[in-house]
Amino acid sequence: RIDAETRRILLLELQVRPGIAALQSEQLVAKAFKTKVNMLRSLGSRVVMTVLEEVLPAAAREAFRKATSSSGAAGAGRGVRPAASTAAPEPMPVAPEEHALAARPPPAAAPPNAPQPAAAPHAE
Secondary structure (H helix, E strand, C coil), rough: CHHHHHHHHHHHCCCCCCCCCCCHHHHHEEEEEEHHHHHHHHHCHHHHHHHHHHHCHHHHHHHHHHHHHHHHHHHHHCCCCCCCCCCCCCCCCCCCCHHHHHCCCCCCCCHHHHHHHHCCCCCC
16 A cells, blocks of 8 residues: 555656546556565565665664564565575586687678678569
8 A cells, every 4th residue: 555655755756747647647656656666575675674774763663673573474584585605606508619609700890991792682
């Protein structure tokens, strides 16, 4: 659900003009809200918590932590990305013909004033 303040901010960001139909403006607001929610989900809870610690006062931050921790086991682990591996990734296998193409020097460029080859006539 979108609260009134979030809706107002989204309308300002979208700069919806008064001439736009009400249904269309509501669709634009809903789409923008879903985009922002999905962006926050993709960042993961660690990043969101870091931002909240910088932006929100301590009381609001604690309320958010209680709300997210009270979601129970069903929501446990959601939004948290696994830790990245520090090992170097394995190189991708390359076909032998790709090695031959990579070793071939690039074609020499024609001088700018060289005549261009004639185009083949079109058969109709």
